[in-house]
Amino acid sequence: MTGQPVRPLILRLCLPAVISNLVTTAYNLTDTYFIGRLGTAQSGAIGIAFSIMTVLQAIGFFFGNGTGNSMSRELGKRDNERAARLLAVGFCGSVTCGLAVAVLGLLTLRPLVLALGSTATIAPYAVAYLTPILVAAPMVCGSFSLNGMLRYQGQSAFGMIGLVSGALLNFALAPVFIFALGLGIFGAGLATAICQTVSFAILVTMSVRFGVVRLDPRRCRPDVLLCREIVGGGLPSLIRQSAGSVATTCVNIAANPFGDAAIAGMAIVMRVMQAVNSVLVGLGQGFQPVCGYNYGAALFARVKEGYWFCVRLATAVLLCIAVGVAALAPVIVEVFRSDPDVVAVGTLALRIQCCTVAFTGFNMISNSMQQTMGKTVVASFLALCRQGLFLAPIVLVLPGFIGLLGVQLAQSVSDVCTFLVTIPLQRRVLAELGPGNGRKLSIPRTIIRHLSGKHDTMAHSA
Template identity: 75%
Template sequence: MPSSPSAPGAVSDAASASAGETAPRRASADAQYRRMTGAPVRGLILALCLPAVISNLVTTAYNLADTYFIGRLGTSQSGAIGIAYSIMTVFQAFGFFFGNGSGNSMSRELGKRNTERAARLLAVGFCGAVLGGCVLAVIGLVTLPRLVVVLGSTPTIAPYAIAYLTPILLAAPMVCGSFALNGLLRYQGLSLYGMIGLVTGALLNFLIAPFLIFVVRLGITGAGIATAICQTISFILLVTFAVRRGVVTLDVRNSRPDMLLVREIIGGGMPSLLRQGAGSLATTCVNLAANPFGDAVIAAMAIVMRVMLAINSIIVGLGQGFQPVCGYNYGAGLYRRVKDGYWFCVRLSTIMLMVIALLAAVLAPDIIALFRSDPQVVAVGTVALRIQCCTVPLNGFAMMSNMMQQTMGKTIIASFVAVCRLGLFLAPAVLILAHLFGVPGVQAAQSVSDIISFIVTVPLQARILRSLGKPRTTV
């Protein structure tokens, strides 16, 4: 159970100094605390989620831009995007592990008015993500020719996947660092700065990618170079914001961890790591299941996965607006505000997903054809997208529950729920259904996983909500 909130003046001068605070920054931290624990919950979540939703949509557009431009080059090149997605998901996994692992604890510490601890969590999360990216870059570059085959490349897709991924792997430290910093800013209630950093890189990608692909004639290699350049630009902007605009200052000298801090980060970040790792595993299983049916099926499923990512990114953004509110108020012992915010997000996300799913199902052939006009790709992708639209409204409850569990530090439950939808259920479902039913099994597997995950999440989340009981204090 979280400790009761400290008095406004509880942070000592020595602690503030060690956290790198100045008097204006302490005043800013106090104002942010009052806002996060006192402002009306619904308006606060909407204000925080809008930059997060925009960030996610533009980041998804970042991915869809590559899918669109590379789709003009050929079906095998489109398939290479599906292979690359597995590796990009691993980058996200490491970035989210350190960003959310540090950020969840950081928001609770800010709720307790412990800025010194919050500053240390910020520094360790950032440095861990960058170092993790360096490790991934080395491993990926050394094993890349074999790795793309393991991830499901056909002989015709593999050369394009290697060409696309090589420059992206070189930028892995910046990619992981950007994902982490976006979360670390968001958990301070500073979603706007995270949005600016990510959106700037994404918008530049719309300009640089087609220039390198078609004008300079670098083909799919140009798309990879463009992505690496734009991710680096986003990284630089996010570091600048974290140093100059954060509630607590990013200072790498605070990055020396202790065992308690390491346990906090692992506990808070494990659900994100497992969620993203499961996503990478599931994507690989989809590619492997689609492999016997040819490049067109791999390309179609790659497009559908990107489209569903775009749809879910809206709801993820809403949840990201809820997480700092949850963390601050859970840390401050204001449990009623936590529950009110949760149910508001569940209702709103479900309604939004129902509307979006209906539109996507009606426009499915046009959506798939936008990325690849190959008749076989359109036919396979249309059916897969429409099936998934039938169950995607269930994700509102599942995602919000998982984000709440993670932010509250419920590591075991959050980790289990995180892997259910994309790993524990989807991976075996797509392999089994593909074997039994062929291409229709590949197309339906995600919806089967969504239904089972929803059923499993309901009793687990009910237990979490009951554990909150009545708030100890009110604002």
């Protein structure tokens, strides 16, 4: 981690992470595709359920990234014993919180889906889909957290195996449960729950047998300092994902007055953009262990080299994807639901978001770097900006002036606002690592130079 060339190392680590994220997204897209064959109300139920799934991911990412950030730094310092304790506490915490969500969610499920923006016609389908998923909530949270913990140890491939195995099973089970067994949307939820449980079992096995530090729940001995490290490292992820859940709910509420087709169309768009962002997130996840190990070892030049490489690569990849998605937007939406009203809503929203998605490369990689370095306040604030401080109020206010177009525009406006806020904050973080790459140049000009490959390779280490 601290001796190999930075760029090939990041690519080696990010490839399994990208595959894992794409496969996880394929879970959602599989359900969206098959459920879209059942009706518009059922498609809308997926958008409502997305809020709950985001909460479960938030818990998993909180413990996975919170534990993993500290683990990577401790491993960089050669303190494997403390890293093992962090692993045990993070794992037990994620499963316990997942159990709490399962109990509360099942007890309040119908009023909950109505509060999340469901219409009366969508609510029964949302309840049917979410019931088995909530039963499996401890395993869902545990899977996401263990994947993160393996990744921060430099074992991304093992995390990928766990997630891919469950996803492949989901591809087979979903159509059987939905159509062959006649279970409808409940069958889709049941297939997802079973597959997440299988992934959880595989990831536990991988962590026990193959981790750099082995998972042993008996080492779960939390203390104040250890818990503070986990909270500090995981808070940005928790805020980011929780804000995403709130934003999704706000999108559903804002689309509610425009009918089931509007909710269904925006649900499809959110799933498609999640697939696009999964590539970006995977790249950031490949960078984080490199950042953590080298920051812990005070090799700051390697941290900055990896950061700018990831910004360049993420921006270039997102631009290419955006062009393709914008060109094929009607076809993409129609794959999931052929209702003309749904296609019209989704096509315009997709094309608008493609215009600004490239900004998220700089935003996400910067946020990942801040989080891994332990810059909790800055990382948490930026994690909240995109989905919380900007998207949630924008999507609730803008439709009052321009109708449904306000719902479709909200995400892009939020992306631009977050980019503008990230620039000065990230410039300060880069300046703390030493001279060059961010001290004398403004961030926008630096980005342009790095995208063109004309950047300095100044070395600095403490």
